Amino acid sequence: MNRSKPPPPPPTSQPQVLLDVTVTPLRFPADAQAGDVVASVLVETRGGPFSGTLALGGIDANLFGVADGLLMLTTQVSPGQYYITVIAEQGNEALHSPQVLSAFGAGEPEPEPEPVPEPDADNTMTLTNVSGATVNDYPLQFARAFVQGEIPNYAEIVLDGGLVPTQCDVKNRWPDGSVKFAILATVVPSLPPDVPTTVQFANMTSSDNTPSDPPAGYDARITLTNPVGGATAYASARDMLEAGNYSLWTSGPIAQTYVCGDRTNARVYDIGWSTHRAVHPWFVVTVWPGLGKVCTRFVGEIAIARSSVSQRVCRRE
Secondary structure, three states, rough: OOOOOOOOOOOOOOOOOOEEEEEOOOEEEOOOOOOOEEEEEEEEEEOOOOEEEEEOOOHHHEEEEOOOOOEEEEEOOOEEEEEEEEEEEEEEEEEEEEEEEEEEEOOOOOOOOOOOOOOOOOEEEEEEEEEOEEEOEEOOOOOOOOOOOOOOOOOEEEHHHHHOEEEEEEEOOOOOOOOEEEEEEEEEEOOOOOOOEEEEEEEEEEEEOOOOOOOOOOOOOEEEEHHHHEEEEEEEEHHHHHHOOOEEEOOOOOOOOEEEEEOOOOOOEEOOOOOOOOOOEEEEEEEEEHEEEOOOOOOOOEEOOEEEEHHHHHHOO
């Protein structure tokens, strides 16, 4: 029996995702009075405008208040630096954004720029190329946990003592707002064979996690072939992307990871040779825009047996 391709599901609205919190400006005059607005708070989201709540944490949170996107003083303060964490909550999501505010006196000069942070020597990894040949532009994405207070804002990768462009997708933060768990991505310029490269981590004040559009023209398929008669059925990553049936695990200009599939009771993309459609397909698609490369992990879950098989491939577009 030949199975025709089912019509694609109607487009679905994207869930709202909290991306970042921006406080501007970070300097205000020390003669500001209680109740004066000293900065604005902008919450960047994907999928719709921010409609949640804002709160403050950190050691100096009692000196400030936040309402309607405005940060204000609750009491007059002296010149100096003040440490707060802006907490944006919406639905089941919460985003903690540490901020350092400076109160300056009349005629006070601009502060000196902060020095480049030193990496933590106790938190290291080692990369070793065992292929026997030099590898250039190596895409590196991995998860990393940090102790409380180690990374106040976002983690930046340090290779053999030098900073490299880093995308940091923070998944969890400690109560003080520092990074607890994050997904890091970079492109390693060169890995000579059999030469260890030391990976360390430093703090950076921001990370570009602006999502981009799904890759144009990309597709990956999981295909089943019936041993009786040879009929085929397939699931397409492109269909899932175009229908909006995905979530972003990471987002940004270095590496954007899509988890494609349908976890609803409708099981839109499940395939099989009976009404049970026992194979549940999904894809993990990581796009490296600067390299023109897409890495795809294929996952076929056998729902009845509660088991799964997967395969990872990378291809250059």
